Amino acid sequence: MNRIVRWLEDYVLPLANRIGQVRWLVALRDAFVSLMPITMAGSLAVLIKSLVHAADVNLGWHTFAFAMQPLVNISNLVWRGTFSLFAFLFALALGYQLAKSFEGNRLAAAIVSVSSFAISIASVATVKFHGDSLTVKNAFDISQFSTTGLFTAIIFGSIGFAIYFACYKARVMIRLTANMPHAEQAAFDSLLPAMIAIFSVGGINYIFQLLTGKYFGDWLLTTIQLPLVKWGQGFGTVMLITLLVQIFWFFGLNGLGVLSPILDSIWLTAQNNNITAIRNGHVPPYVWVRGSFDVFAWFGGAGGTLMLVIAILMFSKRSDYRTIAKISLAPGIFNIGEPILFGLPVVLNPVYLIPFVVAPLVNVAFSYWVSIMGLVNPVQVAVPSIMPPIIGPFLACNYDWRAIVLSIVNMIVALLIWMPFVKAADEIAETNHPKTFFNTQF
Template sequence: MNAFINWLNKHLVPVAAKIGSIKWLVALRDAFIAMMPATMVGSVASLLNALVRDIPTRFGWTGFVNAMQPIVNINVQVWTGSMAILALIFAFTFGYHLSIQYKVEPITGGIVSLGTFIMALPQNSIITLKKTLSAADIKTITDAGSTVSGKTISTPGFFNFNTYFGANGFFTIMILGGLASAIYIWFMHKNFTIKMPDSVPPAIANAFTGIIPAIGSLYVSGIITWAVNTMSKSTVIEIISNTIQAPLLNMSQGYGAVLLMTILVQVFWFFGIHGTNVLGPVLDSIWLTAQLTNISAATAHKALPYFWTRNAFDLYAWIGGAGSTLLLLIAILMFSTRDDQRAVAKMAIAPGFFNINEPVMFGLPIVLDPIYFIPFVIAPVVMVTIAYFVLAAGWVAPIRVQYVWSMPIFINSIFATLDWRAPILQLVNAIIGFLIYVPFVKAANKVNPADLNQE
């Protein structure tokens, strides 16, 4: 065991440390975190509408639903200004945080990324009719600014709000918005800027500093999007969505991808590296995108397209934090005879119920403890396997509402899925994870704490 841990320490830890220090990934992680207020506000609106409209409708309570219509309409407005425009928010936060990482003026960086995303969108509404229009109808439509070709009507200056302003725009922002931000940062580092006198207020000086870099980056984006639109008869976002985003999201629903991510997070954590943070850009880029797509689909009364999403890891495999350490704490309190571990468990159990596990990770510690390495990896692997196939079979509903990560077990699952079976799955997994930890807690009883302090 020690030889295996030493091998991992030598070959894996340096890789994890390098990943955690990549500025682009840090910016991506921070950009997703910065969206949290909008995500939560939109989720609250979706949840309220589910409670006052969707669920009562199933029971035929039309009178109650009609009475609640003003609240429903308000929630729709709130959702429109939050969850529905996450791509616009993410476009700005990604450019902003990328600029912070490279120490350049961040507001303009966010504007550049946002403007680039808008360029990548389809800007025409295409409607195909079943019959040919009359000359009078064609004149009316063309006078309004649209173009008629046979049975097709094209209207410029139209953005498909429902299709691309949500999670479907994320990958385009990461790729094209990232490229535009990189060009902006390059101009800034080369000092292709307008310098203002020291007497000019900082807000004005910063705005002038970013003018030339913004012109350069946005024109490059404009050339790229124009060329793609002209040569492919499509748009950048449609191409990226069909060739990159859709295949990745489909791959994320495979058991191998879910299992690999679970193992990597556990192994990184074992070596004291915050696995969920280091791999956060991957978790959020793929599985959070799937989750936000589900939330939007639920709001539109459509079938949820993805059964495994970002918070499914937290609900079913990481109960109380990565490694399901809440279950370990309960096992220690019940079966440990070591005063040192019981003292840590008593201190860490309350935070553990709210998914804060740093006290047990570094206080017990689990980090680099060869006794707990096996259950720390095996318990989440078994739990995620059970949950994966249960959700894949449709026995428990997928996540449809974003929830606050610090919600305790059982409350978080019923809130996120609106399915009474989700807490039952959590309970089954919690019992199994607990049973996996128990033998190792008993094995740790045989270790003399005084021996751990000897050289």
């Protein structure tokens, strides 16, 4: 066990530290986080619409559904201003967070990022009219403003910012001697860098269209984004990301924070596509998405540590451990695992390495195959990360009662995995630190 921990410390921990310090990745992570209000509002709109529809179709509550129709219409409007503009808003957030990370003009960078994204998506839209498909030129393809254009927003938002920031740092700007208000001075300082960045992105897209006959956003969607998202549906990929998150957390690094650029770019894109499909009355295209990890494995936080808390309360005889578990129970119910991770601790504790890694892997593997077999709805609604276990899966799977059964089974399995190690920790602690030490009166 000590050899495994030492190997992880020597090879994995330095890599995780380096990844966590890359400012581009930090900005990408923060951009996703900053859109959480948009994600939650759009998901709530889907939940409301699904609830009213289920009451109408499954329960026969036609009067209730009719009375709730104004709320459904409001939810449709909310959807149009949230998820249907997700990539557009993400480009804005990405430019802002990049400028924040690199200490540049945040508003100007956000505008350049959005402009670069808009330049890179198709200016040809297809609409249906009396059953016929009509092509409209010089019009944005609104579908790419949603999660469909997320990778385009990431790539060209970053390119636009990089060019802008390089010019800004090189002081390529108009020199004015007159005293002006700060807002005007900042705008003039960013004028030339922004123009150079926007025209450069326009040139890149023009040359690409000239050589390939395709819009870069369309090419990116079919060549990179869709294959990556489909790759994320593979069992090995899902297990690998789960393993890495647990290992990083074991060393005290926020594994979700370190890997959030990967998690959000691949699995959040899939989740948003599921939400869009459900909202439009279609079958969700993806089985495993970003929220699947949270609702089926990471109850109590990474590692499923809520079940460690329960295992300590049920099986541990040490008063100090039980006290920490009692303190950690309420946060754990709302998926906040830091009190038990750092209070027990689990971090850098070789006794708990195996269950901390194995329990989520077993839960994810079981839930993955149950979802593949169609025994439970895939996650198709984003729920807040603080939503308690059992309730969270039920809502995330769009009111599927089978998700409750699956989450209970996973929690029992995790409890059984944690149990022998809790007992072993008791024995080890008893040998090294007798109880009388902790009962000393101060």
